[in-house]
Every structure is written in structure tokens, then in C-alpha cells.
Amino acid sequence: MSLKQRGGPLAGVRVLELTKVWAGPETGKQLAFLGAEVIKVESEGSLDVTRFYGVDDINQAPGFQSVNPQKLSCQINMKSPEGMGLLKRLIAECDIVVENLRPGAMKRLGLDYAALKALREDVILVSMGMYGNDGPLANQTGYAPCFVALGGLSGLVGYAGETPQGMNVRYADSTFGTAAAFAALVALNHRKRTGEGQFIDVSAVEAMTSMIGDSFMDYSLNGRIAACDGNAHAEMAPHGVYRCSGNDWIAISAANDAQWGTLAGLLGLGDNARFATLADRKANENALDALITDWTRSQDAKALAEKLQGAGVPAAKSANSVDLIADEHFWGREFYPMTVDGAGNAKPIIGPSWRMTGGAEITDGAPSLGEHNAYVFGEILGIDDAERERLVAEGVTR
Known part of the structure; x- marks a missing residue:
């Protein structure tokens, strides 16, 4: 059952999002823009930190709003045994689970891939970490400045003969998140053909490195170490x-x-x-x-x-x-769709970077905390009003 039929190629696909900050939410946003129903799980004791950036009202934070439109929000206290039970019931109703928690957190919570498969055999788990889930550095965590530096991009940004000046960190999270969304689509296609789910282990550092594969191949084949070259291009001048x-x-x-x-x-x-x-x-x-x-x-x-x-x-x-916001080209191609949030506030957002026939409608702003509790717990999980009130009162869904 869906809250709203928006159309799009992922209509009918349900995604559970256990993510924070930018890269993980970016993955959910891309899937939502394709028509998936994306449910973001938070609680009062474990909020997405971007809800705190810039404002006192956690439901109006610009950083959160920019990367979470078109999603649903429900509250589950994952530190509560009963809350974990609810979360597992919800996972059983979802096609994809996306997580970017700290290394090892999913296993400690009893939510590794084997556990998720026991809940739903064909589930797709997209796990996002700095170095992935295995290897000698798998226990390390980091944010965009780490991703873009360790992936090699920062060392290439600067002018010839000068010290590297580094890559804008925003590139790292959005690219990492988009790579994970693409992997989820490939897994969905695989499931459609075979009936099999998949465990997708996405490394932020490897996602960054893939953006400069030519530099790595040049070193592997020719021993040349790429250096900063300003805005120059090997095959163009000027x-x-x-x-x-x-x-x-x-x-x-x-x-x-x-x-x-x-x-x-x-x-x-x-x-x-x-x-x-x-x-x-x-x-x-x-x-x-x-x-x-x-x-x-x-x-x-x-x-x-x-x-x-x-x-x-x-x-x-x-x-x-200001130039980008005022650009007639973008407005003419509906790159800034108008959305309305749960409080009735209308505002434009940065929409998907694609246009397609039969695309999903982009109508909803980022959700207020717990805005869709009644839908998630009532319609999806079938919990009646009295029981939902008890769960709130006892802090399970708060």
C-alpha cells in the first residue's frame, strides 16, 4: 500500500532509509525522485544531524530539507527492544534498505544482511561506508572531506606548480550517494530477472576513485603520477x-x-x-x-x-x-519543482537531473519528524489506534 501514487519507474517499490547527513539521504532522494516510497526512520533521541543546522526548528532546517524531499518520516526508538521489533516488521515490508550507520552498527543491532534475509528473502541491502564492510580499513569512519581526499580527487585540484587546493566536499557526498542509488537500481533489475535480493557494499573512497580512473590507469600502465593542472584538458586547448x-x-x-x-x-x-x-x-x-x-x-x-x-x-x-536560481534554462525545464511540506509551506527544490516520459511527480517537501507515523504503523503494519498511543506514551515511537 502506498501513501500516494506518484508514478515513475520505481512506483510500488518501498525503501527503508536508516541514514544521516547527506550521502545516505542522497541515495534515498534519488530513489524517491524515481517514484519509490522512501521511509526515513528517526527518533527524538537519534535525529539526522542536519535537522539542527542553521535553525532552531528541526522541521525547517535548510540542510535537511534540501536532501530529504519526497520522503516519509516515522519515529522508531532503535534503543528499545520493542522498537527494534517494529523496525524488523517494517523491513519485512520493504524492497530496499539503505544504511550509512557507523561501521559494524548494523551487525550489532542484529540487522546484518543474513538477518534481513530472514525477514524478507529478496531484500536488497545497500550499505554505505567510507571503506566498505571488509578489508583492513573497514572499521574507519569519515565524512565528505575524508572521502574526497582519500579517493585522490583533492590532490588533483589546484594550479600547476602549486600545492593542491582540494575539492569542494559537497561533490563527495552527492557522488557517493548517487553511486549507491545506481547500485540499488542494478540490484532491482537483477531481482526482477532472478528473484534474488543482494547485499551491496558501497565504499565512499572507491566511489571517489572511480571518478578519476584515467589517472589511476595512467599510473598503473605508465608510472605517471597525476598533478594539478588548473583547468587544462589533455585533449582541448583552450x-x-x-x-x-x-x-x-x-x-x-x-x-x-x-x-x-x-x-x-x-x-x-x-x-x-x-x-x-x-x-x-x-x-x-x-x-x-x-x-x-x-x-x-x-x-x-x-x-x-x-x-x-x-x-x-x-x-x-x-x-x-544567485545565477543558478535565476537561470531561465533551469526554470523552463522544471528543474526547480514546487513542493508543499506537511505544514502547508510551498517552496521550490532542486529536482532530479533527468527528464523522462512517465516520470514520477515531484510534489512533496521534506517531512516533519514523525509526520507519517499513522500511515507507517497503521496502514503498513496494521497497528490500531490504541496500540499506537501506547507505543508513543512508552517512548517506542517517539
Whole structure:
């Protein structure tokens, strides 16, 4: 039974989310955006910490709201034996369980994969940890700054000849969460074909490393250690971000000789032999970047980007948060769907990065704590009103 039929390819799939902060909730969010019914379990004594960030009202915290739309919330005290009994009953009604608890926590709670299979034979468990569940480092825990550094990305972000400046930590959690969501989809497809559930062990560090596989392969095959190279690209020149008027910047690249020819004409470099071929441009890249900067420095970034795009040259104004929110392209493609939370507050959210025929409706904001207790305990588990009142009074579902 579903609270609301939203459509989408995962309509009818139920997900139990035992996650906190960002990466785990990101996995649940991606599945919810595909139409799954995602139930987030918390309690007054064990809240998602993002409910505390920025505000006094735990139901209005921006960090929590941004990564938990389209989900349901129920309260179960997992420190209570009766609460654990309820949780196990709920797991038996779910297709997927997603967890990013501390290493070993699921086993200590009696919720490892073998225990979950005893509750539901075809269950899919998605377990998310810094190093995964086995190996010499499996007991270590960490957050996004650890993931992105240990995965190798931070060491590649910076300018040539300088100390690495590091990757924005937000990339780590969202990428890790998306990788886990993709793995869950693969497992669902496997179950559809075979009837078998799966245990998915997702390592944050390995997810980050997969983003720079070319660098690792280059070292494995050629012994070369990748170094910071600013915005340079091995197969494109120019490929950089250039200062414009005010405090704005513009990204410009030329992926082939035709695009370079158009850009060279605008720059007045059409006959300059130093930049005739890609090899020439790479050999003289610093000089080329300096010439482009001289050209862009006095120009309006947005107007120049439109001019270059119109001529067939890849370009875009480097966007800040206000630019992104005001972008007509995003609004025109419904990237910011309007949602309504349980208190009746309407607000836009960042929606899915895809569009599809038959996609899920995105209508609900992030849930208030315990907003869907009656549905979860009453309709899914069949607990009557009197018993639900007792569970609240005794702190089992509070």
C-alpha cells in the first residue's frame, strides 16, 4: 500500500532509509525522485544531524530539507527492544534498505544482511561506508572531506606548480550517494530477472576513485603520477576559465579545430601559426590563455557567453548561487519543482537531473519528524489506534 501514487519507474517499490547527513539521504532522494516510497526512520533521541543546522526548528532546517524531499518520516526508538521489533516488521515490508550507520552498527543491532534475509528473502541491502564492510580499513569512519581526499580527487585540484587546493566536499557526498542509488537500481533489475535480493557494499573512497580512473590507469600502465593542472584538458586547448568585467568569469573551450577556427577569428588569431593545431595550442597554452584573458577582461561574461554559444563555441558564464536560481534554462525545464511540506509551506527544490516520459511527480517537501507515523504503523503494519498511543506514551515511537 502506498501513501500516494506518484508514478515513475520505481512506483510500488518501498525503501527503508536508516541514514544521516547527506550521502545516505542522497541515495534515498534519488530513489524517491524515481517514484519509490522512501521511509526515513528517526527518533527524538537519534535525529539526522542536519535537522539542527542553521535553525532552531528541526522541521525547517535548510540542510535537511534540501536532501530529504519526497520522503516519509516515522519515529522508531532503535534503543528499545520493542522498537527494534517494529523496525524488523517494517523491513519485512520493504524492497530496499539503505544504511550509512557507523561501521559494524548494523551487525550489532542484529540487522546484518543474513538477518534481513530472514525477514524478507529478496531484500536488497545497500550499505554505505567510507571503506566498505571488509578489508583492513573497514572499521574507519569519515565524512565528505575524508572521502574526497582519500579517493585522490583533492590532490588533483589546484594550479600547476602549486600545492593542491582540494575539492569542494559537497561533490563527495552527492557522488557517493548517487553511486549507491545506481547500485540499488542494478540490484532491482537483477531481482526482477532472478528473484534474488543482494547485499551491496558501497565504499565512499572507491566511489571517489572511480571518478578519476584515467589517472589511476595512467599510473598503473605508465608510472605517471597525476598533478594539478588548473583547468587544462589533455585533449582541448583552450580549456579554461577567464576573467571578465566586474567579478565575473567565463568558461571557454575548443573541442575541435572547427570550434578553434571560429574562436580564433573572434580573437584575431586566425593566421597565427603558434596556435594552428591542437599540438601547437597545447605547446603554447600559457600564451594562448593570456591572450584570451586580455580579450575577455573588459567584456560582460553573460553577453560574451551568448555570443560564443551562438557562434558554436562552447562557453558559459561561471555561475554563482544567485545565477543558478535565476537561470531561465533551469526554470523552463522544471528543474526547480514546487513542493508543499506537511505544514502547508510551498517552496521550490532542486529536482532530479533527468527528464523522462512517465516520470514520477515531484510534489512533496521534506517531512516533519514523525509526520507519517499513522500511515507507517497503521496502514503498513496494521497497528490500531490504541496500540499506537501506547507505543508513543512508552517512548517506542517517539
